[in-house]
Amino acid sequence: MNTTIATQDSMLRALSTVLPPHTALMVVGPLTSSKAIHAASDPAERDRLQCDNEKAITQLADRLREEQGRPVVNPSVLVVDGWSLDDYRRFFLDVLARFVRCAYFIRGWEYSQGVTAEFLLCREVGVECRDDNGDVIADGDAIALLQAANRHLRDEGKSFDWMAERTAAFSGLLVQSHRGLSLGERS
Template identity: 30%
Template sequence: MRMITVDEDRRVTREQGLMLQAVGCVVTNSQATYVSGPITTGNRFSAWYASTGRNFVMGSQEYLLRLTSDVIQPNEKAIHRVASAIRERSSVPVIEPASLAVPDWSQQEYLSFWLRIIQKFVSTIVLVSGWEFSVGCATEFRCASRLGLPILDELGNCVGSQQGEALITAAATRIEQIAEGAAPLIQLAQVLRNHRI
């Protein structure tokens, strides 16, 4: 794992601060609905990696191209679909993570930013189907639970803290079942089980 330098950390903190100000120009505190869905991982990634992704050298150009076409783009479409449906039936601002691309941000930097958005601007979280297979979504769920925010699935059903944790645990178990020794999947399952914000 590459260590982040102090200068990189300052740049990211500044970028995030400016983006938060921009969001604050449109959304008042605790007013928005946030759509949480997997982008780079999730159930789609686990199934893809178990069947296809393990055949490529992780990080290679071919791996990244297939990950983008087979996992990231379909995941982003699912998030956009849910966000569009909410926008059609509500006048509340909807924030979704699939439309933001910041060159050089790590997954941790994205997650840090979205957690700050949730804490400052969000009144309700909507979980895209399969969210429980994503470390980012699980972290966003846990943040929203701690804040006492209403959490809904994409069909509008409430997802309580215990129910959500049970779904995360079941997802980790399912990932372990299909891992067949694949280190990235085993690590994903472990992080889902053990990660807390």
């Protein structure tokens, strides 16, 4: 087993000693790929914007912790030497699936490859999805946000294969959601 996976497993075991399954809240937001970061050409500007994203996540996590008196996972504070973006993504997908009952998505999440994957996982495992104002994010709204982000980036001359894949996956959610409603209405 490589050291990154061993570290992640150890961290998940440690979390399981203090967080019962599906009880925590989590703030999810773009760290390295927001709308503004995609538009920025200067690396220093991208770094500043990333810091702004980290602050927004931390502020919402602090507010939720105070208002709801629940454990709140804040991914922006974890820094592990040697971890890639994929390592962080894998770890927090595991955290979401095991410990989170409700995820709060920071505005602009639809521009992030990692955050859109987290949204899809939430929908697959039944984690409630809310925006940073606390409103439920409906599947149709999520699809519309992703489609608008995809159009915006294409208009800016940027195209990402993952966006088309996510749009298809989100559209699949909508189809499943409608099938579930139809089946539920019949019984």
